[in-house]
Amino acid sequence: MTNDEQPPGDAVSPEGGGTSDELSCEEAARNVFEYLDGELPPDRSEKVHRHVEMCRRCYPYFNFERAFLDYVHDRGMRPARSAELEERLNRLLKDLEDRER
């Protein structure tokens, strides 16, 4: 069922799933984000986990996608600075305080 020439990650749809006890690489790859997000039902998650731990194609692929998600989180949350905004907010707060006095 597995094809060593083709790395996983080519699934174009997040849907899908199998009924047999062992997942194929394609089935595991289709669940990659739900798995990494912790959004799979426990039994399905366990199945994916078992496959990925033992599969030399999927293991690095899942690590790759995990690194990507960590990276988006770390960099995406970067704060931004605006002197204009700071000034605006200071003025606003001063007005509010004056009004409350």
Add this chain to the structure above:
Amino acid sequence: MSAKHREFESEALVHMDVLYGLALRFTGGDDAAAQDLVQDTLLKAYRAWDKFESGTNCRAWLTTILRNTFINDLRRRQARPAPVEYDEVAERSVYPQLHEEDAEGGFFDRIVDQEVIRAIEELPEDFRVPLVLADLEGIGYQEISELLEIPVGTVKSRLFRARRRLQQRLYRYAVEMGYIR
């Protein structure tokens, strides 16, 4: 300066840069809209300040206000949403192109921060908002579904497409910059 004012400054206003960063991601880099969003957020927080329990996580409280403010506004704007264009080609993982030279994803670390920020901010809104909620704020599918009033399946597929688009764009950027062959 009043005690309330001082307290607000030291507990809430110190998070301005974090809020503004998040507001920029939400608004797709629209500076004026992001500034308004931060201002609305802090104004609401100031008015509700006696409800905030000192010593609890002020940053989380503020980001929740910001998120709800943005989403309420989004719902109003999207009363008649524009259809989303789907681009199948852009929805593959970049892993097949990369796995021989970089199996562990270290490739991403070579891309400068600003490019990632820009890539997130330039995603179409329908993809960008679920991605900001899930990947920046760490919110689960079910809660995103409720916030955006879309089915969980739609959350899943938009998130999937958002991530793929982001990857593809970062990959193209890395190739252009010569970070990868």
